[in-house]
Amino acid sequence: MHVLRRVSGRVYILQGSPNTLIVADDGQAVVVDPGTGENRGTQVLEALRELDLRLEAVVLTHGHSDHVAAAAGLDAPVYASRLCSGLVESSVLRRLAVYGGLVSEELAAMPLAEVRVDKQVELGSKLPGGLVSISLPGHTPGHMGVVDEESRVVAAGDAVLGERVLARFGVPFAADLEGWTRSLEKLRELAEEGYTIVPGHGPVARGRRAVAIVDANIATVERVRSFVLKKLREKPMTLDRLAYLATVSLGSAEPTPRQLLLNRTALASVLAWLEREGLVEPVVGEEGVVWRARTNA
The missing domain is CATH 3.60.15.10 (Ribonuclease Z/Hydroxyacylglutathione hydrolase-like)
Known part of the structure; x- marks a missing residue:
């Protein structure tokens, strides 16, 4: 109907x-x-x-x-x-x-x-x-x-x-x-x-x-942008880790594989945004690409 x-x-x-x-x-x-x-x-x-x-x-x-x-x-x-x-x-x-x-x-x-x-x-x-x-x-x-x-x-x-x-x-x-x-x-x-x-x-x-x-x-x-910057100022982490933390902290949806992948895509754009502004940078670590806040930001 x-x-x-x-x-x-x-x-x-x-x-x-x-x-x-x-x-x-x-x-x-x-x-x-x-x-x-x-x-x-x-x-x-x-x-x-x-x-x-x-x-x-x-x-x-x-x-x-x-x-x-x-x-x-x-x-x-x-x-x-x-x-x-x-x-x-x-x-x-x-x-x-x-x-x-x-x-x-x-x-x-x-x-x-x-x-x-x-x-x-x-x-x-x-x-x-x-x-x-x-x-x-x-x-x-x-x-x-x-x-x-x-x-x-x-x-x-x-x-x-x-x-x-x-x-x-x-x-x-x-x-x-x-x-x-x-x-x-x-x-x-x-x-x-x-x-x-x-x-x-x-x-x-x-x-x-x-x-x-x-x-x-x-x-x-x-709120999402501030969350990402705050977490990276606490410690460097991968995009996948950020996606998990944002999923369980910012909304009520379950952290299913699909939801984590969707949030990963959106958060990748936030990292690109922050990187363009000189606030974060990627480095290589044992977990792969690790993002960290720039010390002079």
């Missing part, structure tokens, strides 16, 4: 994890992030029939399986940013980018869906249905938001996460947490201008509530 409701103006949401947006345009529809699950494609088509709309295009904010998989069953051209197209079309590239290695389908816990991209989008360009793409990188390179200026709605994908997701996982997944912070600052500006923000995973928010959710995401990144 799908839950369909209006967000604002001509924009509807098919709730889930991730949320799917349907934008009506003169009898046609643009579907943003159709999602995943055995029946998700059917749910999307049922929602379109309920709204008496014909599917014009599918737009993907980024190339992770949970946002992409259901697109394979929809008969419409698929739009994705140029930098995310490889992730959409190749489950191998997707696993390499997410996990830092070619893990099994069982460990990835996501379908190895592969969907052909019909149109590579340059960020900032127009999309079908009068929508506009905006650059929101960090969660993935090339991650984009989808803006409906008419309804003042932003489909933010995973450029912002709901507070329950933040609390559960502690370390928000991003290929580049520094870049993700800059995207969050852009979303904060849009929230302050009155746009409704629709996260991929989390509640729809507008006004002060939207600003508060974005601020919670920014604070979470700052």
